[in-house]
Amino acid sequence: MHPFEKAVAANWPPHSWSDCTVMVAVSGGADSVALLRSLAAIRESGPGRLIAVHVDHNLRKESDTDAQFVAQLAQQLGIEGILGRVDFELSGPDGIEAAARSARYGFLRTFAMDHGARYVVTAHTADDQIETVLHRILRGTSLAGLSGIPRARELELGISLLRPMLSIRRSEVEAYLADLGQTFRHDETNDESRFFRNRLRNDLLPLLRDAYLPQVDQSLLRLAIGAAECREYVETQASQLLDVCLMRETDESVTLDAKKLGTAPPFLAKEACVLLWKQHAWPRQSMSREKWEALWTLITGDSPAPFELPGGIRAEKKGEQLTLTPLE
Amino acid sequence: MHPFEKAVAANWPPHSWSDCTVMVAVSGGADSVALLRSLAAIRESGPGRLIAVHVDHNLRKESDTDAQFVAQLAQQLGIEGILGRVDFELSGPDGIEAAARSARYGFLRTFAMDHGARYVVTAHTADDQIETVLHRILRGTSLAGLSGIPRARELELGISLLRPMLSIRRSEVEAYLADLGQTFRHDETNDESRFFRNRLRNDLLPLLRDAYLPQVDQSLLRLAIGAAECREYVETQASQLLDVCLMRETDESVTLDAKKLGTAPPFLAKEACVLLWKQHAWPRQSMSREKWEALWTLITGDSPAPFELPGGIRAEKKGEQLTLTPLE
Structure with missing residues (x-):
């Protein structure tokens, strides 16, 4: 078993979900492709189903190609694939990105109910967590917000949303896909909030690591865990x-x-x-x-x-x- | 009454301390000079005493001049002045700055007991708080550490250490001293921890404000307050x-x-x-x-x-x- 698959299995032991219907949200980007491949590799035989779900927001002209890519990948892995398409116009008080996120989770919830899924899993990584926590600290946050992206939450009665890669770094994702020779799609979305996030990732975090304190990533991850524990209490x-x-x-x-x-x-x-x-x-x-x-x-x-x-x-x-x- | 003095009085109402012996730690820098001047201006007549305490660490060649400056200022204001000198060599597991801080608070405690002081006050500002919280976030901190510099703590049974300027910005300090035409000493200390702090103040915080989120100072201050409230509970x-x-x-x-x-x-x-x-x-x-x-x-x-x-x-x-x- 690849070390990456071992790490995913350690975070989410296959015996706990291999008998269930599990929906994996797959954008086609590196993170979600690695999640799908690792879950397909570590699942145990049983009555459970693994379903790849791609939600197409029609936000980008490459949307169709992304959807095709995910459908093909699912087919290669012998996994069911579902495509959801947002045909209505997205807008909302917090911008198009927030509206898209809200629509995406709405779709996932509906699909999960329709297919009797017990788990919906998304491919958020430790890097997503670090960027989220840093963004919130700078923007202003309560202690509740400081706990960042939750590892697990209830999406609907009996349906849990889980992030089994939340302690795994993006560099590990990339190494895994390189080892597999697995391609993935590049997310070219560049709306305002994604743009800001990219600057945190590509400019600010490297600066903090190199010119201030090299342990900043671990500092933010641990702070999020501590805040989540306190929050729960x-x-x-x-x-x-x-x-x-x-x-x-x-x-x-x-x-x-x-x-x-x-x-x-x-x-x-x-x-x-x-x-x-x-x-x-x-x-x-x-x-x-x-x-x-x-x-x-x-x-x-x-x-x-x-x-x-x-x-x-x-x-x-x-x-x-x-x-x-x-x-x- | 100057707006700065009003702000200090709002944080620490003079009627609550004008009858007591209050020791003010005065390095001679802008913050502590503004604290001493404002307390001298707002105190109410009564049996209380205001004492300026300067602790000389002998860390800098300008130490003597700092001490003289504080002694003269106290005299001008009609306030008692005390000089403490650290003659032993400072060292400790956490570096000379930490050893100096520990020695300084040791002195303040001893002086406070000797003079029957009820309060010891220091001139930490909101900027000190912001820098402390940011430093801790980057370095790694528990939620307890996230609450930053406490507004009040017990220094010894019956002796409280207070920071009445913890919600006041350094820019307000500077404006106040300019309005008074009051000079102050520049702290030239540049050991490693002070050097790092100066980089946070002069490079990182301005970058975060200008290139990321202008509200970063308020974000960090509010986070510290929220963490302190949670912490206390x-x-x-x-x-x-x-x-x-x-x-x-x-x-x-x-x-x-x-x-x-x-x-x-x-x-x-x-x-x-x-x-x-x-x-x-x-x-x-x-x-x-x-x-x-x-x-x-x-x-x-x-x-x-x-x-x-x-x-x-x-x-x-x-x-x-x-x-x-x-x-x-």
């Missing part, structure tokens, strides 16, 4: 606090026990509120530090004047009950 | 867990309830151990992720073979009791 605690404080939850409003919330550690109380905001998809973008502090003052204070939080969430305290009502 | 929880798990603690060994520790969230259990290591000044440098995991396996496992952790700490489990014994 904090979110579990926050979720338990929210459960304890929740008095009523309807489509119209949410009522919390202000006394229980107000006697919890302030940090945790805020995290519980963040969780509530997330669960209801209330806008968090404009919830500045000052707004959270105003909410905390309402929760713990004696003179409760109701007020409106960003996104039209009315906060009102009556006795020891805090009620949050989306107005629109 | 986690440490409180870890301390409570440690209290609950502690069965015996003597000079020879520490015995913990392995069952209670092993049923806590793994993240918190590890943090409780980190705290224990800190309290006993056991070496944490070599406690890698693998070593912590080995300890966790011992705590939660059924087949307890005693083993030795870095720094000669023997870990042994008998029944549900985990005993840690420094061997040397």
Whole structure:
């Protein structure tokens, strides 16, 4: 077994998935081609299926060729291939790249449900993680964001999204493909966010390594792991606090026990509120530090004047009950 | 009142310290001169004393002139001045700069106790914080390190070390001193760690601002604040867990309830151990992720073979009791 395949197998033991339907997202680039080839090589015989999924965004003129490349590769490996095509026009508040990503995961979710997949795997590498964490640090991030790309998350009930290559470096991917003599497609997309990412990869990270501290990649990877571990703990605690404080939850409003919330550690109380905001998809973008502090003052204070939080969430305290009502 | 003085007063309200003895560490550089001048300007009349302390490390030939400058400034402001001189040779495992810092805080502690000071204040700015956090991110840091320079810590029982300028930018310091027509000394020290810090300040941060993301300073400051808040919560929880798990603690060994520790969230259990290591000044440098995991396996496992952790700490489990014994 090639060392690269051993590394993938160590991250995601084949016996844990060889009996399941596994969908591999394959763009045709080096990372996803290496993922597909390694999974095809290490899977154990059994009733499981490996399916290569290519989502064509029609963003580039080479899109067709990419799709053909993936279809051929799947055929060579004796693997099912599925092509998803985004025919509607992509746009969104966070730009075309974010819209494409959102559409891609939407497709993967739908395909996974249609085909009864247990796992959807993507080929994000340690280099993607390093670049993501560095980008977020510079742009501004909470500790939650500092944990970077998650190794695993639930895509849908019973369907897990996994990244078995998240601890593997891009250089290992390239060495593996060279050893196999396996070709791949070059991603020529160069929209703004990809352009920025390329500058982090090609200019800033080499500068940091060579002129500042050579261990910067490991530093960022370890920071992400530490942040993820801390995050998991904090979110579990926050979720338990929210459960304890929740008095009523309807489509119209949410009522919390202000006394229980107000006697919890302030940090945790805020995290519980963040969780509530997330669960209801209330806008968090404009919830500045000052707004959270105003909410905390309402929760713990004696003179409760109701007020409106960003996104039209009315906060009102009556006795020891805090009620949050989306107005629109 | 000058806007700079207002900002310092907002961070550290004069009524909270004007009755106390306050020691200000003054190198003679811009930051500490601005701190001393602003505190002298905003203090309220009362029984309190303001004392300027200059610690001379004899590291630079200009040391004498720095000391004279601080003494004159204190005299002009009608403030007591104290000079501490490090006459012994500075050296240490982490270099001369770290040894000097350690000696400086040792002096401040001693002087504070001798003069019955309630507060010792230093002039660290938001720029120091930004540079510290960036340096740690590149070098590698835990989440604890990510919180950067603490705003306050206990220097000794009843003596607090505070940084009232930690949210103030260096540019504000410079504008204040220019408005006052106040001169200051230039720190010419250029040892290795200072040299690296200067490169972060003069080369890397300007590059990040101009060629990547202009908000990088705010991003790093907010990250430090978020990390500090999370840190405080986690440490409180870890301390409570440690209290609950502690069965015996003597000079020879520490015995913990392995069952209670092993049923806590793994993240918190590890943090409780980190705290224990800190309290006993056991070496944490070599406690890698693998070593912590080995300890966790011992705590939660059924087949307890005693083993030795870095720094000669023997870990042994008998029944549900985990005993840690420094061997040397």
